[in-house]
Amino acid sequence: MTLPPTGSGDDGPPTRRRLHRAEIAEVREKHRIRLRRFAGHGRYAEQLDRPIRVAHLTDMHVGLVTPFKVQLAAIEVTNRERPDVVVITGDFVCHSHAYLDELGWLMKRIEAPVFGVLGNHDYWAGGAEVQKALKRAGVEMLNNANTTLQIGSQRLQLVGLDDAYTGHANRRKALKGMRKDLPTLGLSHIAEEADALWDSGVPLVLSGHTHAGQLTVARLNEWTIGRLAKHRYIHGLYGSRTGEEQPGAVYVGAGIGAAVMPLRMGDRGSREVTMFELGVLPGDLAEHHPEQAAHAPAPDTIDEDEERAAAHARFLERKAKKQNGWRARLKARNQ
């Protein structure tokens, strides 16, 4: 079957329409969109009478690099699961504001309430504008904030940490007024922030940023994301959901889109929609993998915060240089 043009980039301009069932299946197959399921932290089972179903999406990177039909298919896969709530952990856009209308349109297609935190690419493209588009589309942004939602007769508390990569995370602000007696789920673009959230009573944190390394054959991602980018959490589940050894767990989603290189290879590098059944005990449902050991830091690892700040400074420097070049060219042309 030949698909009509519903993509961006090499698939033509984005078309705002829903995909048919057969199209979703074809896009899922061709672009390898996986649906993975996990139980929540054991603590939720004590706090909830019935499971709460959370769908996790991350790193959609709506823009030129990722075909728009992939974004559409991911939303349809999410809707079909009938989650109680959808959470999106940053990098909504790619490099610019050019696709904010498409992003808003996509977000409005999500049938459950949507909550999100920003990622580094959102800030690099312009955090205020991205946030405005998301709010217009009905997404509740938790920038260093928490909120409690009512799901039937039960409540779920969400704690959102702003992007740590670009220096916007403020844990104290995010946790202010948080109740310790409610089932609580954390959101952070950068997974390494989870450890401190566990210590503050957030037992499970969902995150993104790494795209699982995208190329995961021969464990290449452990070298690129672990060794080079110096992340301890690369893809999937880390920590503990029983409270033994570690007080909490973190999940790093592989994401849907990409910002630079569209290529994804290997099972772990596949695009991913992840369902979390909060209130179901670990071991009570078939999961893609159990908790993994964190990637050991490289011997020459420098302070993560310092490294992120340096990367952000390099980005701002490149951006300023580019803008100065444009200004100079414009000035020369107008003279």
Ligand SMILES: [Fe+2]
């Ligand atoms: Fe990303």
